[in-house]
Amino acid sequence: MPNLQEMAKKDSAFSSGHRMCAGCPVPIFTKMLTRVTDFDIVVGSATGCLEVASSIFPYSAWKVPWIHTAFENVSAMMSGVEALDKVNRKKNKSDKKIKCIATGGDGGTYDIGIQSLSAAMERGHDLLYICYDNGAYMNTGIQRSGATPLGAATTTSPVGSVIAGKQQQRKDLTRIMIAHHIPYVAQASIHNPIDLSNKIKKGIEIDGPAFINILCPCIPGWRIAPNMAVESARLGVDTCFWPLYEVEDQKFKINYTPKEKLPVTDWLFTQGRFRHLKDDKWSHLVEDFQTRVDEQWDWLLACQTKTE
Amino acid sequence: MPKNVAITGNGAMAEAMRQINPDVVAAFPITPSTQVIEDFAKFVNDGKVDTELITVESEHSAMSACIGASAAGGRVMTATSSNGMALMWEMLYIAASMRQPVLMTLVNRAMSAPINIHCDHGDSMGARDAGWIQIYAENHQEAYDNMIMAPVIGENMDVRLPVMVCMDGFLISHSVETMQIEDDQQVSEFVGEKVPLNSLFDTDKPVSWGALDLQDYYIEHRRGQLEAMYKAKSVIEDVSKRFAEQFGRKYDLFESYRLEDAERVIVAINSVAGELKEVVDELREQGEKVGLLKIRVFRPFPYEDISKALEGCKIVTVMDRSTSMGAYGPLFGEISNALYNLEDRPLLYNRTYGLGGREMLLDDLKDVFQESKDYLNNGKVEKIFDFLKVRGA
Structure with a gap:
């Protein structure tokens, strides 16, 4: 288990001077990548905020080998990198195992990249995929995605007089990844560095495919103050909107159980994107939201009990 | 020893791939190019090559995996046709602009719609602006010979561009013709080893590939890419000359x-x-x-x-x-x-x-x-x- 003090002494994979928004929590996980493991790593990123803000030529924030090619293909691209590592060792060109990491936002992961992700996991590459889920296509200016929660206002699901925000529940990608029966699947949050670093270390070092879904609040997209990312993520977990759990070889483990499960409105009403839901006119959306969160939490508890 | 064999065009391309023994092959089946990868999969499973074969779920992923493996320093190949290459479209441009010498057998087939599996050149002609070197073949022997030359051309340090070796669907891919397959060892020596350039695996000297390139640099990078294409012309001539000296068949532009x-x-x-x-x-x-x-x-x-x-x-x-x-x-x-x-x-x-x-x-x-x-x-x-x-x- 990584020790935060020891970790902080190691070089980060990601330099300061990157151009992520003020208060953006995404670099919390990118800085951890080299600090949690002694393996040499190669990182690939899908097109998105992280890619754009970390690599404006002639600068790069990446202090490890890094590659980006397109939006929907990071898993396939990193499959190629991983396959070459296998061949190099088979041909005795190298005796050093390289660990491959793919990153993508929810757009590049839940939506346009899900085919490539699913196939790479099915093929069993030794690859950790990290999704930073901020719940919309933030890089192109806050459009709804398959990960956008019910009721959220985005630029393609605006609050109108007839329709207010996204009308559909989000898809549960973590469960889709569990259904791939890969060695390791986890949900984490940027507000909890100990849990997050444990999971990233496990995901990197495990032999075979691994997937980690990280809740990453977006300052402009969620319409929160720049100092509120960590608090917003914490509330997401304390309301059980985003349970912290991991599934190792199909065994479920809930990593954190809130002392008191807060109502989802505690999370919703601290974000500008849900502000309209305070109007009674849309109370059915809030009820549906709570119902889904409760069902998901009950499902998770049952899974944990069943696989104990 | 070189041998005369009766073989399909696809079979000949698979033979070329076996002799080149690439590090990584990523491909998705599509008529009429499917047999190239089927034959090659047999070579992999019989231990005749060292290649990692990635049986991807789409052609887009095939080209993406090829680019990743190539950027990490490997020699990579794929095969496709028609709509399959159309699905790669985005990645064709990226392979070329990132100067990755990916090697492709393109079995020419008409584009949909209407869906049709037979030959025309709509697929490769549509990709003519993507930045790939395109070499065409009249028959089995030429297709095979072009593929043997392809890595030497594309991986040349003045070039570093992907190469598409085109032959006609069914007319060549599925017809059987007698042709010469050269000696394994001689082909292996002719194609040599790919020299990695700014490999992702050089962890002591980490590189960033695929950066965001705005108004202040994009046009210079595109112009540099064009320079490589200009240089490719004389490299193709040189490699063809070397090929003629070694194997006796002479090709011009x-x-x-x-x-x-x-x-x-x-x-x-x-x-x-x-x-x-x-x-x-x-x-x-x-x-x-x-x-x-x-x-x-x-x-x-x-x-x-x-x-x-x-x-x-x-x-x-x-x-x-x-x-x-x-x-x-x-x-x-x-x-x-x-x-x-x-x-x-x-x-x-x-x-x-x-x-x-x-x-x-x-x-x-x-x-x-x-x-x-x-x-x-x-x-x-x-x-x-x-x-x-x-x-x-």
């Missing part, structure tokens, strides 16, 4: 068939050239001064060499096996560009043929030469652009 004193010339690409040669021979026996210019390298396009080769002839018929809707054919456009600066320009016109596999028989090709004879006698071209063998025109 294009083939001049009985062009010396030709008055009427047809310019064409791929398998139809085989038939055209027969027609040219027959008409020559009858005293007609006809010839054929067969394109081999379409990108980079050898404008000046072609203009020299066609200088002095009186009429040129360009046969395109693809159509650019609303424009003349893509090959016609290039030939027209090549000839414009000649002081004494030949008459020039364009015929589209063979879309979706519509066959061209020897008599059909004789008709094409007859038409050029009529045009020449009248001293003018009546129809610059037309389709051959099409109903309802």
Whole structure:
């Protein structure tokens, strides 16, 4: 288990001077990548905020080998990198195992990249995929995605007089990844560095495919103050909107159980994107939201009990 | 030992891949190129190659995996056709612009819709601006030979560009012909090892690939890429020369068939050239001064060499096996560009043929030469652009 003090002494994979928004929590996980493991790593990123803000030529924030090619293909691209590592060792060109990491936002992961992700996991590459889920296509200016929660206002699901925000529940990608029966699947949050670093270390070092879904609040997209990312993520977990759990070889483990499960409105009403839901006119959306969160939490508890 | 074998075009390409023994192959099946990867999978599972075969879920992922493995320093290959390559479209440009010498067998097939599995050149012609070197083949032997040369061309340090080796779907891919497969060891020595450049696996010197490139640098990078394409021309000539010295078969950027004193010339690409040669021979026996210019390298396009080769002839018929809707054919456009600066320009016109596999028989090709004879006698071209063998025109 990584020790935060020891970790902080190691070089980060990601330099300061990157151009992520003020208060953006995404670099919390990118800085951890080299600090949690002694393996040499190669990182690939899908097109998105992280890619754009970390690599404006002639600068790069990446202090490890890094590659980006397109939006929907990071898993396939990193499959190629991983396959070459296998061949190099088979041909005795190298005796050093390289660990491959793919990153993508929810757009590049839940939506346009899900085919490539699913196939790479099915093929069993030794690859950790990290999704930073901020719940919309933030890089192109806050459009709804398959990960956008019910009721959220985005630029393609605006609050109108007839329709207010996204009308559909989000898809549960973590469960889709569990259904791939890969060695390791986890949900984490940027507000909890100990849990997050444990999971990233496990995901990197495990032999075979691994997937980690990280809740990453977006300052402009969620319409929160720049100092509120960590608090917003914490509330997401304390309301059980985003349970912290991991599934190792199909065994479920809930990593954190809130002392008191807060109502989802505690999370919703601290974000500008849900502000309209305070109007009674849309109370059915809030009820549906709570119902889904409760069902998901009950499902998770049952899974944990069943696989104990 | 080299051996003469009866083999399909696809089988020959798989043999070339076996001998090249690439590090990574990523591919998705599509008719008519599927057999290339089926045969290669057998080589992998029989331990005849060291390759990691990634059986991806789409052609887009095939090209993506190829780019990743190539950027990490590996020699990588794929094979596809038609819609499969269309699904790679985005990644074709990225492979070229990131200067990754990915190697592709492209078995030419018509684009949908209507869906059709047979030959035309709409797929590769559509990709002509993607930045790939494109080399075409008349027959099995040429396709195989081109593929053996492809890594040496694409991985040259002055080039570092992807190479597409094209051959006609079914006409070549599925027909059996006798050809020479060269000695494994000799091929292996000829292709050598790929030298990695800025590899992702050089963890002591970490590189960032695929950065965001804005107004202040993009145009310079594109211009640099073009420079590599210019240099590819002489590299292709050098490699072809080396190939001839080693294996005895000589290839130029294009083939001049009985062009010396030709008055009427047809310019064409791929398998139809085989038939055209027969027609040219027959008409020559009858005293007609006809010839054929067969394109081999379409990108980079050898404008000046072609203009020299066609200088002095009186009429040129360009046969395109693809159509650019609303424009003349893509090959016609290039030939027209090549000839414009000649002081004494030949008459020039364009015929589209063979879309979706519509066959061209020897008599059909004789008709094409007859038409050029009529045009020449009248001293003018009546129809610059037309389709051959099409109903309802």
